[in-house]
Amino acid sequence: MARLYVLLFLAQIVLAVCALISCLSAEEGQIRALPRIAWVLIILFFPLVGSIAWFVAGREPSSGANKSWPTGTGSTERQRPRPVAPDDDPEFLRSVQDRAQQQDQELFRRWEEDLRRREDDLRRRDGEPPREGDRPEV
Numbered sequence: 265m266a267r268l269y270v271l272l273f274l275a276q277i278v279l280a281v282c283a284l285i286s287c288l289s290a291e292e293g294q295i296r297a298l299p300r301i302a303w304v305l306i307i308l309f310f311p312l313v314g315s316i317a318w319f320v321a322g323r324e325p326s327s328g329a330n331k332s333w334p335t336g337t338g339s340t341e342r343q344r345p346r347p348v349a350p351d352d353d354p355e356f357l358r359s360v361q362d363r364a365q366q367q368d369q370e371l372f373r374r375w376e377e378d379l380r381r382r383e384d385d386l387r388r389r390d391g392e393p394p395r396e397g398d399r400p401e402v
Contacts, residue, residue: 276312283307283315286323294324 287295287303295303303322306314350356387393 276315279315280307280311283318287318290323295322296324297321 284304284307287300287307290300292300298306303314303318307318308314
């Protein structure tokens, strides 16, 4: 018999926690009859009765039609499906790849300029004239 009371007590606590979460996350337009703070106090001081009262009378009933997932069938408007994450978006992946390619090209260009400058410095130090024929026209 004691186990049944413990189980009912735990169910009451879970119901009160769910009611509190629902009450605190509800939009202002979805709360009926009393202000939010009154509902929170009722749920806290009378967990079983307050939780049931919140679910029955405190919030606007949500219709399943308003919260249905969009599907391709039955929808008159043609909507482009949005990617879940940026790495699922082909345009984003293409822009990342293009940016990386541009950065690589810029880095190689700077390395080549640095290498040519160092070669010219070494030639000058050794007394040889810089090789102008090897330089590309910029």
